[in-house]
Amino acid sequence: MRKLLIVGATSTIAEHTARRFAADGDALFLVGRNDTRLAAIAEDLRVRGAAQVATHVMDADDLSAHGPMLDAAEAELGGLDTVLVAYGTLPDQTACQADPSAAVAAWHTNAVSVVALLTDVANRFERRGGGLIAAISSVAGDRGRASNYVYGSAKAGLNAFLDGLRHRLFARGVQVLSIRPGMVDTPMTADFDKGPLFAQPDKVAGDIHKAICRRRAVLYTPGFWRLIMTVITCLPRAVFHRSKL
Amino acid sequence: MAGHDYRSWGRYPAATPAEVHRPVTREHAIAGRASSMLAYGNGRSYGDSCLNHDGTLLAMRSLDRFIAFDPASGLLECEAGVLLGDILALVIPQGWFLPVTPGTQFVSVGGAIANDVHGKNHHRAGTFGRHVRSLELCRSDGSHLVCTPDDNADWFAATVGGLGLTGAITRASIALRRIQGAFMDVESRRFGHLDDFFALSAESNDDYEYTVAWVDCTARGTRLGRGWFMRANHRPALGQSPDPGRRSGPTFPFVTPVSMINRFTLKPLNTLYYYRSIKNRSRTNQHYQPFFYPLDGIAHWNRAYGPRGFVQYQCVVPHDDGRAAITELLDRIAAANAGSFLSVLKIFGDVPSPGMLSFPRPGVTLALDFPNPGPRTFALLDALDQVVMAAGGAVYPAKDARMSAAAFDRYFPDWRAFCAYVDPAFNSDFWRRVTDHDTDPNQDRPT
Numbered sequence: 001m002r003k004l005l006i007v008g009a010t011s012t013i014a015e016h017t018a019r020r021f022a023a024d025g026d027a028l029f030l031v032g033r034n035d036t037r038l039a040a041i042a043e044d045l046r047v048r049g050a051a052q053v054a055t056h057v058m059d060a061d062d063l064s065a066h067g068p069m070l071d072a073a074e075a076e077l078g079g080l081d082t083v084l085v086a087y088g089t090l091p092d093q094t095a096c097q098a099d100p101s102a103a104v105a106a107w108h109t110n111a112v113s114v115v116a117l118l119t120d121v122a123n124r125f126e127r128r129g130g131g132l133i134a135a136i137s138s139v140a141g142d143r144g145r146a147s148n149y150v151y152g153s154a155k156a157g158l159n160a161f162l163d164g165l166r167h168r169l170f171a172r173g174v175q176v177l178s179i180r181p182g183m184v185d186t187p188m189t190a191d192f193d194k195g196p197l198f199a200q201p202d203k204v205a206g207d208i209h210k211a212i213c214r215r216r217a218v219l220y221t222p223g224f225w226r227l228i229m230t231v232i233t234c235l236p237r238a239v240f241h242r243s244k245l
Numbered sequence: 246m247a248g249h250d251y252r253s254w255g256r257y258p259a260a261t262p263a264e265v266h267r268p269v270t271r272e273h274a275i276a277g278r279a280s281s282m283l284a285y286g287n288g289r290s291y292g293d294s295c296l297n298h299d300g301t302l303l304a305m306r307s308l309d310r311f312i313a314f315d316p317a318s319g320l321l322e323c324e325a326g327v328l329l330g331d332i333l334a335l336v337i338p339q340g341w342f343l344p345v346t347p348g349t350q351f352v353s354v355g356g357a358i359a360n361d362v363h364g365k366n367h368h369r370a371g372t373f374g375r376h377v378r379s380l381e382l383c384r385s386d387g388s389h390l391v392c393t394p395d396d397n398a399d400w401f402a403a404t405v406g407g408l409g410l411t412g413a414i415t416r417a418s419i420a421l422r423r424i425q426g427a428f429m430d431v432e433s434r435r436f437g438h439l440d441d442f443f444a445l446s447a448e449s450n451d452d453y454e455y456t457v458a459w460v461d462c463t464a465r466g467t468r469l470g471r472g473w474f475m476r477a478n479h480r481p482a483l484g485q486s487p488d489p490g491r492r493s494g495p496t497f498p499f500v501t502p503v504s505m506i507n508r509f510t511l512k513p514l515n516t517l518y519y520y521r522s523i524k525n526r527s528r529t530n531q532h533y534q535p536f537f538y539p540l541d542g543i544a545h546w547n548r549a550y551g552p553r554g555f556v557q558y559q560c561v562v563p564h565d566d567g568r569a570a571i572t573e574l575l576d577r578i579a580a581a582n583a584g585s586f587l588s589v590l591k592i593f594g595d596v597p598s599p600g601m602l603s604f605p606r607p608g609v610t611l612a613l614d615f616p617n618p619g620p621r622t623f624a625l626l627d628a629l630d631q632v633v634m635a636a637g638g639a640v641y642p643a644k645d646a647r648m649s650a651a652a653f654d655r656y657f658p659d660w661r662a663f664c665a666y667v668d669p670a671f672n673s674d675f676w677r678r679v680t681d682h683d684t685d686p687n688q689d690r691p692t
Binding site: 037047048187 | 267269270271272310311312313314323335
């Protein structure tokens with residue numbers, strides 16, 4: 001039985017992923033900003049077979065709340081062995097270009113707060129010599145592009161951070177998984193026209209569940225994004241700059 | 246599949262919502278919406294009862310959470326966007342089954358209630374609505390009405406089978422049925438004529454929980470109404486029940502340029518199916534999925550009907566006149582060289598439906614698809630309506646795309662009383678059509 005903490009548990013991808021772990025009979029600690037939504041999700045996961053579900057209200061942007069939240073999770077579940085960071089914002093690129101504070105806010109949520117949270121988690125897991133850390137990043141972190149580089153660069157920072165964390169914790173038996181979904185049909189992308197590249201959250205959740213169970217290091221989901229991003233990162237700059245990506 | 250196109254299952258008629266709202270919580274299912282709204286579940290209604298052209302669709306599939314399940318009593322409470330298949334996946338390993346299921350498990354709970362769906366066990370269990378213990382109705386005035394057969398009973402009766410017009414159903418509790426395993430004891434028998442169908446139905450009524458017949462809708466004369474009769478019971482437990490791999494079957498990959506079911510393929514397909522086996526009867530131990538959901542194994546099978554889609558026609562005629570009316574219906578369909586590969590006959594029992602506008606009533610029901618909606622098909626279906634009206638029967642709104650306001654008035658005389666329960670901000674393409682008694686019903690049809 002896993003003792004799993006999910007931060008950003010009301011996100012659609014997180015909720016669908018949690019259902020898979022609930023069906024496995026795992027114990028879950030759900031963290032999000034909205035108490036009502038957390039309660040509805042907790043009910044659902046209990047019915048689906050979770051051994052235990054507890055909820056905790058926290059705004060991840062408030063860094064001082066991280067430590068007490070982790071203490072509460074460990075106390076509630078009697079320890080922790082898996083942490084999934086699933087929160088994030090998709091900022092409006094145009095607004096971020098116009099307003100430095102919007103760009104910084106996007107970085108704070110998508111990168112700075114995750115770095116703070118996972119540094120604390122990493123130290124706890126390092127001390128006990130085991131565990132698994134997974135974080136939802138994005139294919140957007142693979143190369144900065146005009147259309148969403150504020151979001152993408154925060155995710156790129158997160159990716160490098162996770163790479164380093166994996167390197168550091170390898171010797172202590174702690175696994176680090178970097179999850180890079182493409183575009184997913186969720187409330188985050190509600191205003192987008194859904195082209196053929198959009199994936200359903202349940203498909204992405206299935207891939208995440210599998211990657212965590214198999215202790216993988218990097219997950220592209222759906223898998224075709226690995227190929228797409230390889231092409232995009234390999235494009236010579238002269239060609240890339242003439243493209244609209 | 247990427248995105249969503251919010252069609253109905255028959256892919257006819259076309260309708261485009263002006264706006265789609267995906268509720269995240271039950272509390273805000275319809276918050277802030279003012280004009281014409283309609284809850285849309287999983288789009289398995291065949292015609293236009295789930296469509297709202299130029300209006301708002303509430304995409305209820307996002308409310309797909311379980312709320313509570315008591316494995317001792319079998320009472321399940323969930324949000325309205327949960328699919329029947331999700332319920333089965335959860336409860337079968339714990340020894341429970343849906344009390345009533347239609348021919349696809351890809352139907353949402355809200356949709357099953359709004360259409361008061363029926364299954365192959367109607368003669369025993371009645372409709373889905375009979376097993377709903379409570380439901381929550383979210384109205385455009387901001388109220389949340391909890392309705393049970395006893396509390397707010399009139400709202401309960403209006404909402405069960407109420408075609409989604411009384412408001413948005415956000416949650417429901419359903420009394421499940423005990424089973425011991427996932428397998429069915431199924432007997433199939435070939436029969437040569439409609440009379441044999443009635444005889445087999447009468448004979449099977451008491452001993453079989455599930456009965457249904459496939460008929461060859463191209464056969465006439467002494468072969469009229471020939472087909473296969475299927476009857477089944479749940480099997481007692483026999484060890485572990487393997488999952489045959491839900492949702493992992495083949496996908497019909499594209500919309501074919503013309504319907505694959507047409508006047509050239511219709512007769513050979515039906516004849517081939519009638520003679521599918523050299524034996525006249527067989528007894529098999531079958532997993533519940535192919536028995537209840539033979540077509541769910543092929544995702545998007547509706548694409549086989551081509552770009553113009555198809556219309557389904559399901560009617561019920563009362564017992565007394567049933568034989569004569571069904572004979573006439575089948576004869577007219579065969580004479581027109583129309584109809585489908587999937588024609589189904591079933592006896593409805595006399596367990597009363599709880600809904601004011603519920604379709605099932607005691608009698609015989611016939612269901613079949615007609616490819617390529619066009620003037621010939623509509624003329625034939627209007628003629629079938631005359632037969633059904635004369636027999637005092639009804640046509641199923643969930644599968645309809647074309648009945649006239651006059652026909653609806655004859656089939657569902659309670660609709661005027663029902664109007665008092667219609668939410669003023671809710672509407673559907675179906676409802677606009679069948680309540681508009683001032684216009685010529687043929688004016689919008691393709692010519």
